[in-house]
Amino acid sequence: MDSPKRSDAVQNRERILTVALAELIRSAEVPLSTIAKKAGVGQGTFYRHFPTREALVMEVYRYEMSQVAGFAEHLLETRAPDQALREWMSRLAEYAMTKAGLANAIREVSFMRDCQGKSGYAPVIAAAQLLLDANQKAGTIRAGVTTDDFFLATAGIWQIDFNDEWQPRLTWLIDFVMAGLRADAPVRVSALR
Numbered sequence: 001m002d003s004p005k006r007s008d009a010v011q012n013r014e015r016i017l018t019v020a021l022a023e024l025i026r027s028a029e030v031p032l033s034t035i036a037k038k039a040g041v042g043q044g045t046f047y048r049h050f051p052t053r054e055a056l057v058m059e060v061y062r063y064e065m066s067q068v069a070g071f072a073e074h075l076l077e078t079r080a081p082d083q084a085l086r087e088w089m090s091r092l093a094e095y096a097m098t099k100a101g102l103a104n105a106i107r108e109v110s111f112m113r114d115c116q117g118k119s120g121y122a123p124v125i126a127a128a129q130l131l132l133d134a135n136q137k138a139g140t141i142r143a144g145v146t147t148d149d150f151f152l153a154t155a156g157i158w159q160i161d162f163n164d165e166w167q168p169r170l171t172w173l174i175d176f177v178m179a180g181l182r183a184d185a186p187v188r189v190s191a192l193r
Helices: 007-025 032-039 043-049 053-076 081-110 118-138 145-155 157-161 166-183
Strands: none
Touching: 007 032, 007 043, 007 053, 032 043, 032 053, 053 081, 053 118, 053 166, 081 118, 081 157, 081 166, 118 145, 145 157, 157 166
């Protein structure tokens, strides 16, 4: 039987992940020793948690995905379902900016392991489903919207140039998607379904 991790080990791991996220956004080539030093841990502690660059980058990726997914539950506890969905889309866009910064680092290690498939996105897909279900139950969005529909409808978010003045464009896209999802929006029959 495994013993629970000591609280200082958990704190060290969290600090490493936080620093790694900030540093990897700046440069995919940041030395691991720099991350360890900025996190305030020794090399031995660092490598016990993350024996390779691949392990660190993939854990940062998983950590960020779980943070975005967990935010959906928090929003549903504190907001109306449609407001929760809207705020979550905005958070997902913020994640896209972070992921764009991590893209080079992820590319460098992804050839070693298939982490880019849908299974890596499972927490985010489940969070979207949770939000869609809550909205359908509340009658705020049309029935039958799937997570595939949702992610196709929000695909424009990933096309935004986050180096420009992106916030007004993002707000407009989220308004556009929410208008299309609303339960009272006109429905067009399509041969695609």
